[in-house]
Amino acid sequence: MVAVIAAGIVGPMSERLEELLRGAFPEAQEVGVLDRTGGGDHFHVTVVDSTFDGLSLVAQHRLVYDALAQPLRDGTIHELRITTRGEA
Amino acid sequence: MTELRDRIKGTIEQEPVVAFIKGTHEQVFCGNSDRALQALRGVGAGFATVDVLPDPRIREELSALSDWPTIPQVFVAGELVGGADIVQELALTGQLEATLDEKLGETWRRPGDERTVSVTDGPGLRVVPNA
Numbered sequence: 001m002v003a004v005i006a007a008g009i010v011g012p013m014s015e016r017l018e019e020l021l022r023g024a025f026p027e028a029q030e031v032g033v034l035d036r037t038g039g040g041d042h043f044h045v046t047v048v049d050s051t052f053d054g055l056s057l058v059a060q061h062r063l064v065y066d067a068l069a070q071p072l073r074d075g076t077i078h079e080l081r082i083t084t085r086g087e088a
Numbered sequence: 089m090t091e092l093r094d095r096i097k098g099t100i101e102q103e104p105v106v107a108f109i110k111g112t113h114e115q116v117f118c119g120n121s122d123r124a125l126q127a128l129r130g131v132g133a134g135f136a137t138v139d140v141l142p143d144p145r146i147r148e149e150l151s152a153l154s155d156w157p158t159i160p161q162v163f164v165a166g167e168l169v170g171g172a173d174i175v176q177e178l179a180l181t182g183q184l185e186a187t188l189d190e191k192l193g194e195t196w197r198r199p200g201d202e203r204t205v206s207v208t209d210g211p212g213l214r215v216v217p218n219a
Contacts, residue, residue, distance in 0.1 A: 057177065058156075058169070081120075
C-alpha cells in the first residue's frame with residue numbers, strides 16, 4: 001500500500017516542531033502539531049501549559065514563536081497557526 | 089532608527105486600529121490577513137491597513153519593532169493585539185469589542201470605514217518593487 005500524503009500526516013517537519021515545543025514546554029499538558037496541507041510547511045500547533053496561566057494571548061504566542069524561532073527564520077515554516085491555553 | 093521604521097511606528101501610533109497585511113483592504117492576498125480583517129469587520133470596527141508586500145523591508149522593520157515574526161499584525165491604540173489567530177479568537181469570545189472599548193472608547197465603531205495607507209510613499213524613501 002502506497003502512503004498517501006494527506007493533511008494531518010506526521011512527517012519529519014511535524015516531528016521536529018513537536019520536539020522543539022516539548023523542549024520549550026517540558027511540563028505541557030498537551031502539545032499538538034498538525035501539518036495542515038501535508039506539505040511540511042503549513043502547520044497548526046497547539047500547546048496547553050500552566051506557563052500560560054495569566055499571560056495575554058500575545059505573550060503566550062510569543063513563547064511559541066520563541067520555541068520555533070529557528071524554523072520560522074530559515075523559512076521551513078511558511079504558515080503557522082497557533083492555539084494556546086493555560087491550565088487554570 | 090531608519091526612516092522607514094519611523095514611518096511604521098508613526099502609523100501604529102496615529103491610527104486607532106491598523107492591520108499590517110499582505111494586500112490591501114480591497115484586495116487581500118493571504119488567508120490569514122483576510123481572517124484578521126473579517127474579525128475586525130465582524131465587530132463593526134473601522135480600520136486602516138498597510139500592505140507589506142511592496143517592499144520586503146516593511147515586514148523586516150515591522151517585526152523588529154513589534155517583536156512579532158508573522159503577518160498579519162493588528163494594532164489598537166499603538167499596541168499589538170495579535171495576529172490572525174488571536175484577533176479571530178478575541179472576536180469569537182467577545183473580547184475584541186471589549187479590548188477596542190477599553191483602548192478607544194466608542195470611537196472604533198465605524199463599520200465600512202476602511203482604507204489603505206502607505207508607509208513608503210513620500211519624499212526621501214526609495215520604494216523597491218517586489219521582484
